[in-house]
Protein backbone atom coordinates (compact mmCIF):
# COMPACT_ATOMS: atom_id res chain seq x y z
CA UNK A 1 0.00 0.00 0.00
CA UNK A 2 1.17 3.54 -0.63
CA UNK A 3 1.28 6.01 2.21
CA UNK A 4 1.35 9.74 2.56
CA UNK A 5 3.46 11.28 5.29
CA UNK A 6 2.02 14.10 7.40
CA UNK A 7 4.37 16.29 9.43
CA UNK A 8 3.85 19.40 11.52
CA UNK A 9 6.66 21.19 13.34
CA UNK A 10 6.66 23.01 16.67
CA UNK A 11 9.69 25.23 16.89
CA UNK A 12 10.89 26.93 20.05
CA UNK A 13 13.31 29.82 19.62
CA UNK A 14 14.95 31.83 22.36
CA UNK A 15 14.54 35.53 21.69
CA UNK A 16 17.69 37.68 21.79
CA UNK A 17 16.30 40.31 24.16
CA UNK A 18 18.77 41.46 26.79
CA UNK A 19 16.57 40.59 29.73
CA UNK A 20 14.19 37.77 30.59
CA UNK A 21 10.47 37.74 29.83
CA UNK A 22 9.05 38.47 33.31
CA UNK A 23 12.02 39.98 35.20
CA UNK A 24 15.15 42.06 34.62
CA UNK A 25 17.72 39.23 34.76
CA UNK A 26 20.14 38.84 31.87
CA UNK A 27 19.43 36.28 29.14
CA UNK A 28 23.12 35.71 28.44
CA UNK A 29 23.97 32.10 27.60
CA UNK A 30 26.09 30.16 30.09
CA UNK A 31 27.47 31.78 33.27
CA UNK A 32 28.00 30.14 36.65
CA UNK A 33 24.83 28.17 37.57
CA UNK A 34 22.17 30.20 39.35
CA UNK A 35 23.83 33.58 38.92
CA UNK A 36 21.38 35.07 36.37
CA UNK A 37 18.46 34.77 38.75
CA UNK A 38 16.02 36.65 40.99
CA UNK A 39 12.89 35.68 43.01
CA UNK A 40 10.67 36.01 39.89
CA UNK A 41 12.56 33.62 37.62
CA UNK A 42 13.14 31.19 40.49
CA UNK A 43 9.38 31.16 41.08
CA UNK A 44 9.60 32.14 44.76
CA UNK A 45 6.26 32.61 46.53
CA UNK A 46 4.98 36.17 46.48
CA UNK A 47 7.15 37.32 43.57
CA UNK A 48 5.26 39.05 40.77
CA UNK A 49 6.07 38.95 37.04
CA UNK A 50 5.93 41.91 34.67
CA UNK A 51 5.97 41.44 30.91
CA UNK A 52 9.06 42.63 29.01
CA UNK A 53 7.82 44.92 26.21
CA UNK A 54 10.77 43.99 24.02
CA UNK A 55 9.63 40.35 24.00
CA UNK A 56 6.25 41.40 22.61
CA UNK A 57 8.00 43.59 20.04
CA UNK A 58 10.28 40.74 18.88
CA UNK A 59 7.34 38.34 18.61
CA UNK A 60 5.37 40.85 16.52
CA UNK A 61 8.42 41.35 14.31
CA UNK A 62 8.70 37.58 13.80
CA UNK A 63 4.98 37.38 13.06
CA UNK A 64 5.14 40.14 10.45
CA UNK A 65 8.16 38.57 8.74
CA UNK A 66 6.28 35.24 8.66
CA UNK A 67 3.16 36.79 7.10
CA UNK A 68 1.01 36.43 10.24
CA UNK A 69 -1.82 38.60 11.47
CA UNK A 70 -1.20 40.11 14.90
CA UNK A 71 -3.63 39.54 17.75
CA UNK A 72 -4.25 43.05 19.02
CA UNK A 73 -6.07 42.11 22.18
CA UNK A 74 -4.46 39.19 23.91
CA UNK A 75 -3.42 37.81 27.25
CA UNK A 76 -1.02 35.48 28.99
CA UNK A 77 -2.15 32.15 30.48
CA UNK A 78 -0.97 29.65 33.04
CA UNK A 79 -0.21 26.14 31.88
CA UNK A 80 -0.10 23.70 34.78
CA UNK A 81 2.94 21.47 34.78
CA UNK A 82 4.68 19.67 37.58
CA UNK A 83 8.39 19.38 36.86
CA UNK A 84 11.41 20.25 39.03
CA UNK A 85 12.58 22.71 36.34
CA UNK A 86 9.42 24.79 36.86
CA UNK A 87 8.96 25.48 40.60
CA UNK A 88 5.84 27.66 40.21
CA UNK A 89 4.18 24.47 38.95
CA UNK A 90 2.87 26.46 36.01
CA UNK A 91 4.43 28.06 32.99
CA UNK A 92 3.27 31.51 31.91
CA UNK A 93 2.48 31.09 28.23
CA UNK A 94 -0.37 31.84 25.83
CA UNK A 95 -3.28 29.56 25.14
CA UNK A 96 -6.26 30.76 23.11
CA UNK A 97 -4.94 34.18 22.15
CA UNK A 98 -1.45 33.72 20.69
CA UNK A 99 0.27 36.93 19.65
CA UNK A 100 0.46 35.96 15.94
CA UNK A 101 -1.75 33.77 13.79
CA UNK A 102 -2.26 32.47 10.25
CA UNK A 103 1.11 33.04 8.62
CA UNK A 104 3.09 31.04 6.12
CA UNK A 105 6.53 30.23 4.77
CA UNK A 106 7.20 29.28 1.19
CA UNK A 107 9.52 26.38 0.51
CA UNK A 108 10.83 25.16 -2.79
CA UNK A 109 10.08 21.66 -4.04
CA UNK A 110 12.49 19.53 -6.04
CA UNK A 111 10.67 20.24 -9.30
CA UNK A 112 11.32 23.96 -8.77
CA UNK A 113 7.75 24.86 -7.78
CA UNK A 114 7.01 26.56 -4.46
CA UNK A 115 4.77 25.34 -1.68
CA UNK A 116 3.15 27.34 1.08
CA UNK A 117 3.54 25.90 4.56
CA UNK A 118 1.00 27.52 6.83
CA UNK A 119 1.88 28.72 10.29
CA UNK A 120 -0.98 28.21 12.70
CA UNK A 121 0.28 30.34 15.56
CA UNK A 122 3.21 32.01 17.29
CA UNK A 123 3.00 32.54 21.01
CA UNK A 124 5.40 33.80 23.66
CA UNK A 125 6.33 31.99 26.86
CA UNK A 126 9.08 31.49 29.41
CA UNK A 127 11.80 28.86 29.18
CA UNK A 128 12.19 26.35 32.02
CA UNK A 129 15.29 25.92 34.18
CA UNK A 130 17.92 23.39 33.16
CA UNK A 131 18.27 20.04 34.90
CA UNK A 132 21.76 18.59 35.27
CA UNK A 133 21.80 14.90 35.99
CA UNK A 134 24.97 14.08 37.93
CA UNK A 135 26.28 11.18 39.98
CA UNK A 136 25.28 12.96 43.19
CA UNK A 137 21.73 13.58 41.99
CA UNK A 138 19.86 16.02 39.79
CA UNK A 139 20.82 19.70 40.05
CA UNK A 140 18.81 22.67 38.82
CA UNK A 141 20.30 25.72 37.08
CA UNK A 142 17.85 28.63 36.92
CA UNK A 143 19.90 30.81 34.54
CA UNK A 144 17.72 29.69 31.65
CA UNK A 145 14.47 29.96 33.60
CA UNK A 146 12.45 32.89 32.25
CA UNK A 147 14.43 33.32 29.04
CA UNK A 148 11.84 34.43 26.47
CA UNK A 149 10.72 31.90 23.88
CA UNK A 150 8.46 31.97 20.88
CA UNK A 151 6.74 28.76 19.94
CA UNK A 152 6.03 28.66 16.22
CA UNK A 153 3.54 25.98 15.23
CA UNK A 154 3.09 24.93 11.62
CA UNK A 155 0.00 23.25 10.23
CA UNK A 156 0.51 19.60 9.24
CA UNK A 157 1.39 20.69 5.70
CA UNK A 158 4.78 19.03 5.38
CA UNK A 159 4.87 15.80 3.36
CA UNK A 160 8.45 14.52 3.68
CA UNK A 161 11.47 14.75 6.00
CA UNK A 162 13.18 16.89 3.33
CA UNK A 163 10.32 19.40 3.32
CA UNK A 164 10.55 19.58 7.12
CA UNK A 165 14.27 20.38 6.92
CA UNK A 166 13.66 22.99 4.27
CA UNK A 167 10.91 24.64 6.30
CA UNK A 168 13.15 24.80 9.36
CA UNK A 169 16.04 26.20 7.31
CA UNK A 170 13.80 28.92 5.89
CA UNK A 171 12.40 29.72 9.31
CA UNK A 172 15.87 29.96 10.79
CA UNK A 173 17.15 32.22 8.03
CA UNK A 174 14.19 34.60 8.44
CA UNK A 175 14.45 34.78 12.25
CA UNK A 176 18.20 35.39 12.22
CA UNK A 177 17.85 37.91 9.40
CA UNK A 178 15.40 40.06 11.39
CA UNK A 179 17.59 39.67 14.48
CA UNK A 180 15.01 38.29 16.93
CA UNK A 181 16.97 35.10 17.66
CA UNK A 182 20.42 33.73 16.94
CA UNK A 183 18.81 30.30 16.32
CA UNK A 184 21.86 28.35 17.47
CA UNK A 185 20.71 24.75 17.65
CA UNK A 186 23.88 23.72 19.49
CA UNK A 187 23.14 26.23 22.28
CA UNK A 188 19.47 25.30 22.37
CA UNK A 189 18.18 28.62 21.10
CA UNK A 190 16.41 26.77 18.29
CA UNK A 191 14.59 23.58 19.27
CA UNK A 192 12.28 21.59 17.12
CA UNK A 193 9.63 18.97 17.85
CA UNK A 194 7.90 17.09 15.06
CA UNK A 195 4.41 15.62 14.92
CA UNK A 196 4.46 12.70 12.53
CA UNK A 197 1.77 10.43 11.14
CA UNK A 198 1.08 8.47 7.97
CA UNK A 199 -2.16 7.90 6.08
CA UNK A 200 -3.21 5.99 3.00
CA UNK A 201 -2.35 7.89 -0.14
CA UNK A 202 -5.29 10.00 -1.22
CA UNK A 203 -7.01 9.78 2.16
CA UNK A 204 -7.91 12.87 4.15
CA UNK A 205 -8.08 11.15 7.52
CA UNK A 206 -4.83 11.56 9.41
CA UNK A 207 -3.33 8.52 11.12
CA UNK A 208 -2.30 8.28 14.79
CA UNK A 209 0.46 10.79 15.38
CA UNK A 210 3.52 10.70 17.56
CA UNK A 211 5.59 13.63 18.69
CA UNK A 212 9.39 13.44 18.43
CA UNK A 213 11.58 15.55 20.69
CA UNK A 214 15.28 16.10 21.21
CA UNK A 215 16.40 16.61 17.62
CA UNK A 216 19.29 19.03 17.91
CA UNK A 217 20.45 19.32 14.32
CA UNK A 218 18.94 19.43 10.85
CA UNK A 219 20.42 16.02 10.15
CA UNK A 220 18.83 14.60 13.31
CA UNK A 221 15.47 16.08 12.29
CA UNK A 222 15.60 14.40 8.90
CA UNK A 223 16.80 11.07 10.29
CA UNK A 224 14.32 11.03 13.18
CA UNK A 225 11.30 11.73 10.96
CA UNK A 226 12.41 9.12 8.41
CA UNK A 227 12.83 6.57 11.18
CA UNK A 228 9.43 7.38 12.64
CA UNK A 229 7.67 7.19 9.27
CA UNK A 230 9.18 3.74 8.67
CA UNK A 231 8.14 2.62 12.13
CA UNK A 232 4.55 3.78 11.58
CA UNK A 233 4.27 2.00 8.24
CA UNK A 234 5.78 -1.23 9.58
CA UNK A 235 3.42 -1.18 12.59
CA UNK A 236 0.37 -0.60 10.38
CA UNK A 237 1.40 -3.30 7.89
CA UNK A 238 1.87 -5.76 10.76
CA UNK A 239 -1.71 -5.02 11.84
CA UNK A 240 -0.58 -3.67 15.20
CA UNK A 241 -2.01 -0.56 16.87
CA UNK A 242 -0.08 2.74 17.00
CA UNK A 243 -0.18 4.77 20.19
CA UNK A 244 -0.30 8.53 20.45
CA UNK A 245 2.82 9.27 22.45
CA UNK A 246 5.86 11.46 22.84
CA UNK A 247 9.13 9.93 21.70
CA UNK A 248 12.73 11.01 22.00
CA UNK A 249 15.34 10.82 19.22
CA UNK A 250 18.34 8.76 20.35
CA UNK A 251 21.21 10.13 18.28
CA UNK A 252 23.64 7.38 19.27
CA UNK A 253 21.48 4.45 18.25
CA UNK A 254 19.56 6.27 15.49
CA UNK A 255 16.14 5.30 16.85
CA UNK A 256 13.21 6.97 18.58
CA UNK A 257 12.27 5.78 22.06
CA UNK A 258 9.12 6.31 24.11
CA UNK A 259 9.26 9.18 26.63
CA UNK A 260 5.66 9.32 27.80
CA UNK A 261 2.16 8.80 26.53
CA UNK A 262 0.95 12.03 24.99
CA UNK A 263 -0.73 14.58 27.19
CA UNK A 264 -3.87 16.23 25.89
CA UNK A 265 -4.43 19.98 26.03
CA UNK A 266 -6.95 19.70 28.85
CA UNK A 267 -4.36 17.97 31.05
CA UNK A 268 -2.69 21.35 31.35
CA UNK A 269 -5.63 23.17 32.97
CA UNK A 270 -4.95 26.43 31.17
CA UNK A 271 -6.39 29.56 32.78
CA UNK A 272 -5.74 33.32 32.44
CA UNK A 273 -2.65 34.65 34.22
CA UNK A 274 -4.06 37.04 36.80
CA UNK A 275 -0.71 38.61 37.71
CA UNK A 276 -0.28 40.20 34.28
CA UNK A 277 -2.42 42.80 32.54
CA UNK A 278 -4.04 42.04 29.21
CA UNK A 279 -2.11 42.80 26.04
CA UNK A 280 -3.31 45.73 23.98
CA UNK A 281 -1.37 46.26 20.79
CA UNK A 282 -2.21 49.24 18.58
CA UNK A 283 -1.78 49.57 14.81
CA UNK A 284 0.72 52.38 15.16
CA UNK A 285 3.14 50.17 17.09
CA UNK A 286 2.72 47.32 14.60
CA UNK A 287 3.54 49.69 11.72
CA UNK A 288 6.58 51.03 13.58
CA UNK A 289 7.84 47.48 14.02
CA UNK A 290 7.12 46.65 10.38
CA UNK A 291 9.46 49.46 9.33
CA UNK A 292 12.36 47.83 11.18
CA UNK A 293 12.17 44.60 9.12
CA UNK A 294 15.12 44.44 6.72
CA UNK A 295 15.21 42.81 3.29
CA UNK A 296 14.18 39.20 3.97
CA UNK A 297 16.12 36.18 2.67
CA UNK A 298 13.72 35.33 -0.17
CA UNK A 299 13.63 38.97 -1.26
CA UNK A 300 17.41 39.02 -1.20
CA UNK A 301 17.45 35.79 -3.22
CA UNK A 302 15.30 37.36 -5.93
CA UNK A 303 17.48 40.48 -5.99
CA UNK A 304 20.69 38.44 -6.27
CA UNK A 305 19.30 36.54 -9.28
CA UNK A 306 18.39 39.78 -11.04
CA UNK A 307 21.28 42.01 -9.98
CA UNK A 308 24.15 39.52 -10.15
CA UNK A 309 22.70 37.11 -12.73
CA UNK A 310 23.58 34.07 -10.64
CA UNK A 311 21.56 30.82 -10.80
CA UNK A 312 18.56 30.44 -8.50
CA UNK A 313 20.28 27.56 -6.71
CA UNK A 314 23.30 29.71 -5.85
CA UNK A 315 21.11 32.59 -4.68
CA UNK A 316 19.18 30.20 -2.42
CA UNK A 317 22.31 28.83 -0.77
CA UNK A 318 23.97 32.23 -0.39
CA UNK A 319 20.96 33.77 1.34
CA UNK A 320 20.54 31.03 3.94
CA UNK A 321 22.43 33.20 6.40
CA UNK A 322 22.72 36.95 6.29
CA UNK A 323 26.43 36.90 7.03
CA UNK A 324 27.04 34.72 3.96
CA UNK A 325 24.79 36.93 1.83
CA UNK A 326 26.60 40.09 2.96
CA UNK A 327 30.01 38.52 2.33
CA UNK A 328 28.95 37.45 -1.17
CA UNK A 329 27.54 40.84 -2.03
CA UNK A 330 30.71 42.67 -1.02
CA UNK A 331 33.03 40.32 -2.94
CA UNK A 332 30.78 40.29 -6.03
CA UNK A 333 30.66 44.07 -6.09
CA UNK A 334 34.42 44.57 -5.68
CA UNK A 335 35.53 41.77 -8.01
CA UNK A 336 32.78 42.34 -10.59
CA UNK A 337 32.59 38.55 -11.02
CA UNK A 338 29.52 37.28 -9.16
CA UNK A 339 29.54 33.71 -10.50
CA UNK A 340 33.17 33.19 -9.48
CA UNK A 341 32.41 34.64 -6.05
CA UNK A 342 29.51 32.28 -5.64
CA UNK A 343 31.62 29.29 -6.78
CA UNK A 344 34.34 30.09 -4.25
CA UNK A 345 31.92 30.61 -1.39
CA UNK A 346 29.82 27.52 -2.09
CA UNK A 347 32.82 25.38 -3.02
CA UNK A 348 36.28 25.61 -1.45
CA UNK A 349 35.38 28.11 1.28
CA UNK A 350 32.29 26.22 2.49
CA UNK A 351 34.36 23.05 2.52
CA UNK A 352 37.09 24.68 4.62
CA UNK A 353 34.52 26.14 7.02
CA UNK A 354 32.84 22.75 7.40
CA UNK A 355 36.13 20.96 8.01
CA UNK A 356 37.11 23.48 10.67
CA UNK A 357 33.61 23.83 12.07
CA UNK A 358 33.53 27.62 11.86
CA UNK A 359 31.14 30.29 10.58
CA UNK A 360 31.82 32.81 7.86
CA UNK A 361 32.11 35.53 10.54
CA UNK A 362 35.14 33.66 11.91
CA UNK A 363 37.14 33.69 8.67
CA UNK A 364 40.53 35.37 8.96
CA UNK A 365 40.38 36.83 5.47
CA UNK A 366 38.09 39.66 4.40
CA UNK A 367 35.69 40.04 1.45
CA UNK A 368 38.20 42.47 -0.05
CA UNK A 369 40.89 39.79 0.01
CA UNK A 370 38.68 37.19 -1.67
CA UNK A 371 37.85 39.79 -4.34
CA UNK A 372 41.60 40.30 -4.80
CA UNK A 373 42.08 36.55 -5.32
CA UNK A 374 39.36 36.45 -7.98
CA UNK A 375 40.91 39.46 -9.70
CA UNK A 376 44.31 37.71 -9.74
CA UNK A 377 42.77 34.67 -11.43
CA UNK A 378 40.83 36.70 -13.95
CA UNK A 379 43.92 38.75 -14.83
CA UNK A 380 45.81 35.51 -15.53
CA UNK A 381 48.33 36.20 -12.75
CA UNK A 382 47.59 32.87 -11.09
CA UNK A 383 45.82 29.73 -12.29
CA UNK A 384 42.70 28.33 -10.69
CA UNK A 385 44.71 25.39 -9.39
CA UNK A 386 47.17 27.71 -7.64
CA UNK A 387 44.28 29.80 -6.27
CA UNK A 388 42.93 26.71 -4.55
CA UNK A 389 46.20 26.50 -2.61
CA UNK A 390 46.28 30.25 -1.94
CA UNK A 391 42.81 30.18 -0.38
CA UNK A 392 43.99 27.61 2.17
CA UNK A 393 46.90 29.90 3.08
CA UNK A 394 44.55 32.87 3.33
CA UNK A 395 42.37 30.83 5.66
CA UNK A 396 45.29 29.87 7.88
CA UNK A 397 47.18 33.16 7.95
CA UNK A 398 44.75 35.94 7.00
CA UNK A 399 47.42 37.25 4.60
CA UNK A 400 46.34 38.91 1.38
CA UNK A 401 46.48 36.73 -1.75
CA UNK A 402 48.94 39.12 -3.40
CA UNK A 403 51.37 38.72 -0.49
CA UNK A 404 51.04 34.92 -0.54
CA UNK A 405 51.55 34.73 -4.31
CA UNK A 406 54.65 36.96 -4.10
CA UNK A 407 56.14 35.25 -1.06
CA UNK A 408 55.73 31.79 -2.55
CA UNK A 409 56.54 32.73 -6.13
CA UNK A 410 53.25 31.41 -7.45
CA UNK A 411 52.79 33.82 -10.31
CA UNK A 412 51.45 32.11 -13.39
CA UNK A 413 53.83 31.58 -16.25
CA UNK A 414 52.44 33.03 -19.49
CA UNK A 415 55.80 32.94 -21.27
CA UNK A 416 54.82 31.14 -24.51
CA UNK A 417 58.39 30.16 -25.44
CA UNK A 418 59.12 28.60 -22.07
CA UNK A 419 55.81 26.70 -22.09
CA UNK A 420 56.39 25.55 -25.68
CA UNK A 421 59.65 23.99 -24.58
CA UNK A 422 57.91 21.92 -21.92
CA UNK A 423 55.11 20.94 -24.33
CA UNK A 424 57.66 19.66 -26.83
CA UNK A 425 59.54 17.78 -24.15
CA UNK A 426 56.36 16.07 -22.98
CA UNK A 427 55.36 15.14 -26.53
CA UNK A 428 58.83 13.74 -27.25
CA UNK A 429 58.61 11.33 -24.38
CA UNK A 430 54.97 10.20 -24.97
CA UNK A 431 55.02 8.58 -28.39
CA UNK A 432 52.23 6.15 -27.41
CA UNK A 433 49.85 9.02 -26.62
CA UNK A 434 50.57 10.67 -29.96
CA UNK A 435 49.71 7.39 -31.69
CA UNK A 436 46.44 7.21 -29.75
CA UNK A 437 45.65 10.78 -30.69
CA UNK A 438 46.14 9.98 -34.36
CA UNK A 439 43.68 7.10 -33.97
CA UNK A 440 41.09 9.65 -32.86
CA UNK A 441 41.44 9.41 -29.09
CA UNK A 442 41.17 13.11 -28.28
CA UNK A 443 41.13 12.35 -24.58
CA UNK A 444 44.93 12.03 -24.53
CA UNK A 445 45.16 15.80 -24.98
CA UNK A 446 43.86 16.29 -21.44
CA UNK A 447 46.32 13.71 -20.17
CA UNK A 448 49.27 15.44 -21.86
CA UNK A 449 48.17 18.89 -20.67
CA UNK A 450 48.05 17.40 -17.15
CA UNK A 451 51.70 16.32 -17.44
CA UNK A 452 52.73 19.80 -18.60
CA UNK A 453 50.92 21.37 -15.63
CA UNK A 454 52.66 18.93 -13.30
CA UNK A 455 56.06 19.69 -14.85
CA UNK A 456 55.48 23.43 -14.36
CA UNK A 457 54.17 22.92 -10.81
CA UNK A 458 50.76 24.24 -11.84
CA UNK A 459 52.17 27.62 -12.76
CA UNK A 460 51.84 27.46 -16.55
CA UNK A 461 48.89 29.38 -17.93
CA UNK A 462 46.42 26.56 -18.79
CA UNK A 463 44.95 28.40 -21.79
CA UNK A 464 48.38 28.72 -23.37
CA UNK A 465 49.24 25.09 -22.59
CA UNK A 466 46.00 23.93 -24.22
CA UNK A 467 46.55 26.03 -27.30
CA UNK A 468 50.17 24.95 -27.78
CA UNK A 469 49.42 21.28 -27.16
CA UNK A 470 46.67 21.37 -29.80
CA UNK A 471 49.00 22.94 -32.31
CA UNK A 472 52.13 20.94 -31.57
CA UNK A 473 50.64 17.44 -31.46
CA UNK A 474 49.53 17.82 -35.06
CA UNK A 475 53.14 18.34 -36.11
CA UNK A 476 54.22 14.91 -34.89
Ligand SMILES: [Zn+2]
Pocket residue numbers: 020023024025036037038039040041042146
Ligand atom coordinates in the same frame (compact mmCIF):
# COMPACT_ATOMS: atom_id res chain seq x y z
ZN1 LIG B 1 14.99 36.95 37.28
